[in-house]
Amino acid sequence: MTIEFQTVCEVGAIPEGEGRAFPLNGTLVAVFLRNGEYFAISDSCPHMGASLASGYLEGTDVICPWHAWKFCVKDGLWMDNPRSKVRTESYAVRVVGTEIQVEVPQPKTPPGTPAP
Numbered sequence: 001m002t003i004e005f006q007t008v009c010e011v012g013a014i015p016e017g018e019g020r021a022f023p024l025n026g027t028l029v030a031v032f033l034r035n036g037e038y039f040a041i042s043d044s045c046p047h048m049g050a051s052l053a054s055g056y057l058e059g060t061d062v063i064c065p066w067h068a069w070k071f072c073v074k075d076g077l078w079m080d081n082p083r084s085k086v087r088t089e090s091y092a093v094r095v096v097g098t099e100i101q102v103e104v105p106q107p108k109t110p111p112g113t114p115a116p
């Protein structure tokens with residue numbers, strides 16, 4: 001399956017050690033820059049929906065600004081309990097020229113909806 005990418009911003013728009021949120025195909029995606037590498041996860045915290053892009057980055061983990069749940073920005077694992085099913089989606093990121101491009105999230109379909 002081919003991954004579809006879309007430009008979210010220019011290189012330089014996300015300061016080192018910080019995140020920014022971008023709307024992408026109906027999903028808010030949080031893009032982080034850590035040690036010169038970009039990572040993208042869903043911006044909405046699985047706990048109560050806070051914006052993870054505004055969380056504090058500790059290594060490659062982001063700490064949710066509301067209740068301090070911690071998620072790995074590389075794979076979306078919930079670092080407080082990595083074996084839990086709780087996690088946030090993660091997306092591929094690439095830099096093309098001066099553009100930061102993120103894997104386009106699949107549209108969310110309600111449970112029970114038949115696949116197209």
Ligand code: FES
Nearest residue numbers: 045047048064067
């Ligand atoms: S909303 Fe993120 S930890 Fe509660």
